[in-house]
Amino acid sequence: MIELFSSETPNTRKISIMLEEIGFDYKVTKIDISKGEQFNPEFKNISPFNKTPVIIDHENGKSIFESGAILIYLGEKSGKFYNIKNRTEINQWLMAQMGNVGPMIGQHHQFHHFNPGKSKFGEDKFFEQAKRIYKDLEERLSNSKYLAGEDYTIADIATWPWISRHEWHDIGLKNYKYLSGWYVEISKREAVIKGFDLFKNGSKIPKP
Numbered sequence: 001m002i003e004l005f006s007s008e009t010p011n012t013r014k015i016s017i018m019l020e021e022i023g024f025d026y027k028v029t030k031i032d033i034s035k036g037e038q039f040n041p042e043f044k045n046i047s048p049f050n051k052t053p054v055i056i057d058h059e060n061g062k063s064i065f066e067s068g069a070i071l072i073y074l075g076e077k078s079g080k081f082y083n084i085k086n087r088t089e090i091n092q093w094l095m096a097q098m099g100n101v102g103p104m105i106g107q108h109h110q111f112h113h114f115n116p117g118k119s120k121f122g123e124d125k126f127f128e129q130a131k132r133i134y135k136d137l138e139e140r141l142s143n144s145k146y147l148a149g150e151d152y153t154i155a156d157i158a159t160w161p162w163i164s165r166h167e168w169h170d171i172g173l174k175n176y177k178y179l180s181g182w183y184v185e186i187s188k189r190e191a192v193i194k195g196f197d198l199f200k201n202g203s204k205i206p207k208p
Helices: 010-022 067-078 084-114 120-141 154-163 177-187 190-196
Strands: 002-006 026-030 054-057 062-065
Touching: 002 010, 010 026, 010 067, 010 154, 010 190, 054 067, 062 067, 067 084, 067 154, 084 120, 084 154, 120 177, 154 177, 177 190
Parallel strands: 002 026
Antiparallel strands: 002 054, 054 062
């Protein structure tokens, strides 16, 4: 059984979606970041940077932090969505999400959604960065069914939850034909619908 230590963020939804996709038995332990629970010493023991998500695989006692590493672990353990023949391509798009899509859009959330009016420089910079990411993803998906090729993989599972917050971005997902098509197709997957509502509180996937 996998225990997922989670807050309600795109990074943690990557893991709940993956667990639903591979059909592993799991439970969610909520870490309330609004109360600073991520800084508890017990949590830091398994999460050196005080971040969610983290998993514990109770089958072997292993704990894994960082969402990309968790996806790779679950992909290897299940043999799903991480095809050995295509791992170089999958790894590139997974690392692009970890190093670019998530951090840049995350900063856009901070300046544009959570703290508007506090820094025009920050708002303008990360708004442009987010628009560039939309454009780059659109270009890729105009030539490829999924991010790493013709198959749905952990690269898509990692990236999709960040685009699911498109209402916060004020960019207009509908303006991007291929990106919005990819988003809608993945949104229809039963595992994605279940994994999105990771705390079973009725969370619905935003429409484009």
